[in-house]
Amino acid sequence: MVVDAYLNIGSLENSQPYYKRYEDVLLDRYDGWPDEHWADVTKEKWQRLVVQDRARVYKERGFESLFIDNADVYCRYHMSEVYQSLKSMLASLKRQGFKLIVNGGDVFVSETLKDGSAKKLYDGVNQEDVFTTYDFNKKKYGRQTKKNTDYYERYLKQAKKAGLDVYIVEYRAGRELSKKIDAYCERHGYKWYNADGIKLN
Known part of the structure; x- marks a missing residue:
C-alpha cells in the first residue's frame, strides 16, 4: 500500500x-x-x-x-x-x-495540459467538490451546481486522457449521490473518497 x-x-x-x-x-x-x-x-x-x-x-x-x-x-x-x-x-x-x-x-x-508538460511534472490529480460542496460562510455541506460539476467532469476527462491518475474527494455525499458517484468513477476509471468533514479528520 x-x-x-x-x-x-x-x-x-x-x-x-x-x-x-x-x-x-x-x-x-x-x-x-x-x-x-x-x-x-x-x-x-x-x-x-x-x-x-x-x-x-x-x-x-x-x-x-x-x-x-x-x-x-x-x-x-x-x-x-x-x-x-x-x-x-x-x-x-x-x-x-x-x-x-x-x-x-x-x-x-489545465495550463500544463495545454503546454504538454503535465505528465512530466506529476502523476495524477485529485479534485474536491465535483458533486458536493461546502459553504465556508454558512458552514454547511451541500450539492455542487450543475455548471461546476460539468466543468470538473470535462477537466478530469482531459487529465485522464493525458495519462494522469484521477481521484475525487467529496464531502458527506448521501446514499443516492454516492451510488451515482460510484457508477461515474467506475465508468471513467477514477477513484473517489467520501469524507465525513471538510478537515478530513
Missing part, C-alpha cells in the same frame, strides 16, 4: 513549527482558513523549503508519494512567474523520485 505525505506547495499554516521563519514570504490570508496564508512561490527561500527541507524529511521517513496541495496559488496570483515556479518545484520533486498527486489547482493543471 502506498501512503501519500501531504506537501503544501502554495500556502503555510501558522501551526507549522517553521512558520515564523517564513513570514516574510507570505501573502494574503487564505479565504476560509483564517490560520493560513498564501506563499510567494517565486521566492527562492520558499522553493528551498519545499524541494529541499520538506522533501528531505519525507525521504528520510520513507515516503514515496506526495499529495501536493495549493497549486491554486496560481489561480490567486495568475502570473507567469508563479506558473514557472510551480513547474520548477514539481520537476525537482519528480527528479527526486516522488510520485506526485496534485490536489485541486485546476487552473494550473
